Amino acid sequence: MEFMKLLFIASFCVIVCEGMKTKEFFSPKLSNKSVESAWECFKNLTGAQRGFTSKAMPNLKHYFQKFGYLSIPDGENATEEFDEMTESAVNMYQQNFGLKVTGKLDQQTVTQLMTPRCGREDVINGTTVMWRKNGGNFSYGTKHYTYFTGTPRWSVNRRHLTYAFDPDNEVTEITQTEMQTVFASAFQRWAAVIPLTFTETDDFSSADITIGFFYGSHGDGNPFDGVGGVLGHSFAPEDGRLHLDGAESWTVNLESNSPMTAIDLESVATHEIGHILGLGHSSIQEAIMYPSIPAQTIKVDLQNDDVEGVQGLYGSNSN
Incomplete structure (x- = not known):
């Protein structure tokens, strides 16, 4: 029974890495926690920059979409290309997290991407909401x-x-x-x-x-x-x-x-x-x-x- 639970959770994480979209999917209550990170697949993108292509690239784009850095129009699939929009999303992400802004997926950026985090967005409607109150x-x-x-x-x-x-x-x-x-x-x-x-x-x-x-x-x-x-x-x-x-x-x-x-x-x-x-x-x-x-x-x-x-x-x- 424990083996079946482990197998199901492992399958669940594969689903996440192969299609990390905002739509809902089913997952039961499972107690076994000894599986790899849901974002382990981002390791495959270390060193990626504009013009790079990878089967893991759609995962990154859905990540950026979820947290507000990138907009994928309804009905369109995320491509495998590291394109101009992805580079822009990486730049904004690096700026928000105080990383060196290069537009490339260096090791520090990938490490940050893989760090557990809150599910709330960082960017709303394409605008970084780093705004402060000043004199009303x-x-x-x-x-x-x-x-x-x-x-x-x-x-x-x-x-x-x-x-x-x-x-x-x-x-x-x-x-x-x-x-x-x-x-x-x-x-x-x-x-x-x-x-x-x-x-x-x-x-x-x-x-x-x-x-x-x-x-x-x-x-x-x-x-x-x-x-x-x-x-x-x-x-x-x-x-x-x-x-x-x-x-x-x-x-x-x-x-x-x-x-x-x-x-x-x-x-x-x-x-x-x-x-x-x-x-x-x-x-x-x-x-x-x-x-x-x-x-x-x-x-x-x-x-x-x-x-x-x-x-x-x-x-x-x-x-």
């Missing part, structure tokens, strides 16, 4: 916090928010007590800097914020992709949904003989709560809202960029 106006900049289009936030009459865990979508490696502790800590980090409170409730159906672990296609149009790819995603205010990929090797204690693919739950939870509050991604690597986080990494402390961004939406506790 919004201007474009780099290495700064971002907001979702329209700058959504929780309304002034919803400042005492409740959250609940989906009883039908959990993972076995994290106990209920551990889950409660981790999320209470993550919510408190944000509550410490803005005039909002977060309280756990047992009433899942009425909670403002709902948290669950899902596999593959799970009904929101953003299917998960297995180990080492997208770790989670959440939605702008006042949606409240926070989804995590159940296929990851989640842990609350990286020191306890955790596998090399282990992902620290509190680090990802803190990031996704930032989206719940209205923050987009930051290009500052130290920030909680930076899009990616390597396995075996703990990053839970808010940085100035995170604090400035969220206080731009809600004000500070000192007001």
Whole structure:
């Protein structure tokens, strides 16, 4: 039985690498996590530049499409050629992540592409949303916090928010007590800097914020992709949904003989709560809202960029 589970997950990852599109597909709940990264296929593109062709190139184009760097018209298939549009996407990606802008898939860029990350986009409608508030106006900049289009936030009459865990979508490696502790800590980090409170409730159906672990296609149009790819995603205010990929090797204690693919739950939870509050991604690597986080990494402390961004939406506790 365990062999069949392993075989199915391995097949799932092959599907992802051979057609990483935004459409949904089926994947059941599986417990075996010892498979290669969902983006392992990007290794085959190391050194690629304009004019290069590869069967793995469509995977890269769908990756860039998912995160907003490239637009593939409906009904068109991604080609195997490293064309001008792909070069432009690589340039924008390298700029966003503070890499040397070459338009080529050097080793550093490929490593960044393969790093586990949040499923939210970095670029919206072809525009890098690295914009900051300046004197009441919004201007474009780099290495700064971002907001979702329209700058959504929780309304002034919803400042005492409740959250609940989906009883039908959990993972076995994290106990209920551990889950409660981790999320209470993550919510408190944000509550410490803005005039909002977060309280756990047992009433899942009425909670403002709902948290669950899902596999593959799970009904929101953003299917998960297995180990080492997208770790989670959440939605702008006042949606409240926070989804995590159940296929990851989640842990609350990286020191306890955790596998090399282990992902620290509190680090990802803190990031996704930032989206719940209205923050987009930051290009500052130290920030909680930076899009990616390597396995075996703990990053839970808010940085100035995170604090400035969220206080731009809600004000500070000192007001």
